[in-house]
Amino acid sequence: MATSQEKATLSPTASGNPISSKTSAAAMATVIHPVLDPLSDSPPSATTKTTAATPVMARAQTCHPLDPLMAAEIAVAVSTVRAAGKTPEVRDSMRFIEVVLVEPDKNVVALADAYFFPPFQPSLLPKTKGRPVIPTKLPPRQARLVVYNKRSNETSIWTVELNEVHAATRGGHHRGKVISSKVVPDVQPPMDAEEYAECEAVVKDFPPFREAMRKRGIVDMDLVMVDPWCVGYHSNADAPSRRLAKPLIFCRTESDCPVENGYARPVEGIHVLVDMQNMVVIEFEDRKLVPLPPADPLRNYTAGETRGGVDRSDVKPLQIIQPEGPSFRVNGHFVNWQKWNFRIGFTPREGLVIYSVAYLDGSRGRRPVAHRLSFVEMVVPYGDPNDPHYRKNAFDAGEDGLGKNAHSLKKGCDCLGYIKYFDAHFTNFTGGVETIENCVCLHEEDHGILWKHQDWRTGLAEVRRSRRLTVSFICTVANYEYGFFWHFYQDGKIEAEVKLTGVLSLGALQPGEVRKYGTMIAPGLYAPVHQHFFVARMDMAVDCKPGEAFNQVVEMNVKVEDPGKDNVHNNAFYPEEELLRTELQAMRDCNPLSARHWIIRNTRTVNRTGQLTGYKLLPGSNCLPLAGSEAKFLRRAAFLKHNLWVTAYSRDEMYPGGEFPNQNPRSGEGLATWVKQNRPIEETDIVLWSVYSLLHRVTTFQVVLTISL
Ligand SMILES: [Cu+2]
Numbered sequence: 001m002a003t004s005q006e007k008a009t010l011s012p013t014a015s016g017n018p019i020s021s022k023t024s025a026a027a028m029a030t031v032i033h034p035v036l037d038p039l040s041d042s043p044p045s046a047t048t049k050t051t052a053a054t055p056v057m058a059r060a061q062t063c064h065p066l067d068p069l070m071a072a073e074i075a076v077a078v079s080t081v082r083a084a085g086k087t088p089e090v091r092d093s094m095r096f097i098e099v100v101l102v103e104p105d106k107n108v109v110a111l112a113d114a115y116f117f118p119p120f121q122p123s124l125l126p127k128t129k130g131r132p133v134i135p136t137k138l139p140p141r142q143a144r145l146v147v148y149n150k151r152s153n154e155t156s157i158w159t160v161e162l163n164e165v166h167a168a169t170r171g172g173h174h175r176g177k178v179i180s181s182k183v184v185p186d187v188q189p190p191m192d193a194e195e196y197a198e199c200e201a202v203v204k205d206f207p208p209f210r211e212a213m214r215k216r217g218i219v220d221m222d223l224v225m226v227d228p229w230c231v232g233y234h235s236n237a238d239a240p241s242r243r244l245a246k247p248l249i250f251c252r253t254e255s256d257c258p259v260e261n262g263y264a265r266p267v268e269g270i271h272v273l274v275d276m277q278n279m280v281v282i283e284f285e286d287r288k289l290v291p292l293p294p295a296d297p298l299r300n301y302t303a304g305e306t307r308g309g310v311d312r313s314d315v316k317p318l319q320i321i322q323p324e325g326p327s328f329r330v331n332g333h334f335v336n337w338q339k340w341n342f343r344i345g346f347t348p349r350e351g352l353v354i355y356s357v358a359y360l361d362g363s364r365g366r367r368p369v370a371h372r373l374s375f376v377e378m379v380v381p382y383g384d385p386n387d388p389h390y391r392k393n394a395f396d397a398g399e400d401g402l403g404k405n406a407h408s409l410k411k412g413c414d415c416l417g418y419i420k421y422f423d424a425h426f427t428n429f430t431g432g433v434e435t436i437e438n439c440v441c442l443h444e445e446d447h448g449i450l451w452k453h454q455d456w457r458t459g460l461a462e463v464r465r466s467r468r469l470t471v472s473f474i475c476t477v478a479n480y481e482y483g484f485f486w487h488f489y490q491d492g493k494i495e496a497e498v499k500l501t502g503v504l505s506l507g508a509l510q511p512g513e514v515r516k517y518g519t520m521i522a523p524g525l526y527a528p529v530h531q532h533f534f535v536a537r538m539d540m541a542v543d544c545k546p547g548e549a550f551n552q553v554v555e556m557n558v559k560v561e562d563p564g565k566d567n568v569h570n571n572a573f574y575p576e577e578e579l580l581r582t583e584l585q586a587m588r589d590c591n592p593l594s595a596r597h598w599i600i601r602n603t604r605t606v607n608r609t610g611q612l613t614g615y616k617l618l619p620g621s622n623c624l625p626l627a628g629s630e631a632k633f634l635r636r637a638a639f640l641k642h643n644l645w646v647t648a649y650s651r652d653e654m655y656p657g658g659e660f661p662n663q664n665p666r667s668g669e670g671l672a673t674w675v676k677q678n679r680p681i682e683e684t685d686i687v688l689w690s691v692y693s694l695l696h697r698v699t700t701f702q703v704v705l706t707i708s709l
Helices: 001-011 071-083 088-092 107-118 193-205 208-217 303-307 396-400 671-678
Strands: 031-034 096-103 140-148 154-164 172-186 224-227 247-249 270-275 280-286 328-331 334-337 340-347 351-362 366-381 393-395 420-427 433-453 463-476 480-490 494-503 518-522 527-529 529-542 549-561 573-579 595-607 614-618 644-648 686-697 703-708
Touching: 001 031, 031 172, 031 340, 071 096, 071 140, 071 154, 071 433, 088 096, 096 420, 107 396, 140 529, 154 549, 193 208, 193 224, 193 270, 193 280, 193 644, 208 270, 224 480, 224 527, 247 703, 270 396, 328 433, 328 527, 351 463, 351 480, 366 396, 366 480, 433 480, 494 529, 518 703, 549 686, 595 686, 644 671
Parallel strands: none
Antiparallel strands: 031 494, 031 614, 096 140, 140 154, 154 172, 224 247, 270 280, 328 334, 334 340, 340 351, 351 366, 366 393, 366 529, 420 433, 433 463, 463 480, 480 494, 494 703, 518 527, 529 686, 549 573, 549 595, 595 614, 644 686
C-alpha cells in the first residue's frame, strides 16, 4: 500500500479522456493527492474502544445536517416566505431564485457525524476538558432563500428555520419560521429558465424584430432561437437598477432532423435589449445585414444526419459488468468506498458539493482531507472585440446556476456499470419544487494500471489495477454542456475534472470577411476564440479533527543549484519550499518551468519520516486571462487574475465574484476584496481557490469535441 501510494505521487496525473488534436486546447486536470505519507496497516488501536461507554443518543432528525433540502423542506420554506409578504401584491410578485440549505457550523457537522448518523465515530466529537461534548439534539435545519420581487425589482435574502413536525418516515411534514430577511440593494440575482422562455417569446412577437427577420428571408418564427444572455457590466447603462438581457439570435433551417443545430446559423447585426423585469423590448436596432451562413450539411450532430444513422459500425460490444454489485456503500447521502468516505450535496448554483471527505487509514483511523469541495464559479470570456462577442463573458454559476441547469442522466449512455443516482431538488421561478431525477451519478471505473514492477532477475511481475470512484453531474447552459467529475483513487488521490462539450457559440461573417479573433469553420460561419475558467473551492481539513485549524500551504519550486565546489558537475537541483504566510502573499500563478505546485499540510501531524503530512495540489495546464488588464469583465472577475488563492476560512466567503455577479457594477468584489484583510494563514482553517482555464480555439467542427480540463 505504501509503495503504490508513492508510485502514484511520482507519476504525473493526466485526465482520463483523450484530447482531440482538432483543438488547440491543452487539457489537464486539477489534482490533489497525498504527499508521501506512508500508511500503516496495523490493526485499529484502542481509540475505537474508549468510546464504548459513551451513551448513544436518540436521533433527533431524520436527515443529516448536510443533506440537501428535501422537496418538502423547499416547499415549506417557499410558503413560509410567501406568507410573510406584507401585501397580496408583494406575495404575488415574489420570484424564487434559489432555496438552499444553510450549512451548519462545522462543529454541528462533527456532532452529527459522531452521534446521530452511521458510521458511529465518537472520536470526531469536540472535547471540553478532555471529555466529549454530548449533544442531546441537533439544531433545526435552516433554508436560505434568494427572492426577486418582480414588481419592485428588489432582491432579498431570507432565512427560514425548518422544524420537523413528524419524522419523514411517518409521512412527516415541516413547519417554517422566518428568522431573518434583508433587502440587498444594487444587485441582480441570477436569471431563470422561465424568464429565458418568456424573453424568447416577447422578442419573437416584437414587430420590428419580425420585420428584421423577414429582411433576412425568415418568416417562420418557429425556426428562430432567441438565447437571452446576461449583459454583464460595461457601463452605467448596465447598472442593476434594471434587469437586462441582450439576446443572441439563431435560426434553424427547415429539416426533418429532430435536433437541427440552430447554433450553426447565427443571425447577426440585430441589437435587442430586453427589460426582464417588465418583459419588454426596450432597445431595438437592425444595425447591419449579415447573410445567414448557408445550411451546412455537416452542421447537425445526430448520427442520422452525419453518418447515415450509423455511429462507428466497426465497434464491437464492450460490456462493463459487476456481477457482485459495486464496492461502494451508500446510506442516504453518505458514501463509503474503499478507504474513502464523504457526503454528497447539491446546490442550484454549484451543482454537486462533496462534504466531509476522509480516508480510513489503518491505525491512524479516519483522517479528514476536506470539509467541502465544489465548483463555485466559471467564466467564459470571448476574445473578439466585435459586437456581440465582446459582451459574451458568461458567469455560468453566478448568472445562471450550474445545478439548476443540470439534467437527468441515462444509464448506458452517460454512465456505465453499476450506478447509484441521486436526485436533485430546487425551486422554479414561481416557487414550485422541481426535481432533476438521476442528477448526480456515482459509479466505479477501472482506470488502467495503478502500479507495476517486474523483477528483472526472476521475471516475476506484480501489477495493481487502479479503480476509481467517480461522482459527477452534467449541466447544459444554452449551447454548452459542462460535465463535472470528482474522481477518488485508491492511492489517496482526488481529481477534479471538467469535460466541456455541447455546441459552439458561433458568429456569421460577411462574404469575403476574415476575422483575426477566431476561425472560419464553414462558409460564412466563424468560431470566436474564448477562454473557459473554472474555480474550484476546496475547504481543506488535512488531518484536522473537528475544531482543529492546523493547516498551512507551502509553495514548492524546483531550483537549479549554483555552480561551486559542492556542485562541480553542475547537475544539482532541489525542491525549495516557501511557506505562504498571508493571504496577499498567497495569490500565486502556475510556473511549469520550476515544476511549481502547492502542498496543503498539517502543522502538527507527521508521517513516519518525521515530515508534516499533506496533500499536493497539481494545477495541470493553465493560463491567465488573455484580455487586457482593463477589460470590463475583469472588474467582476478579478479572481481570474491568479491561478491560486488561499484564504482563512470564513463561512460567508463562498463565491469568488461575490454572491451576485450579474450586472455587478462594483469592481473586484469577492475573493480579491477578502484577501485585502491579509489574514495570516500560517496555521488556520485553509480554503484553497484553484482557478484553472482552457483556451478554446476551435479549428473545425461546429460541436465541441469533449475537452477535459
Ligand atoms: Cu469553448
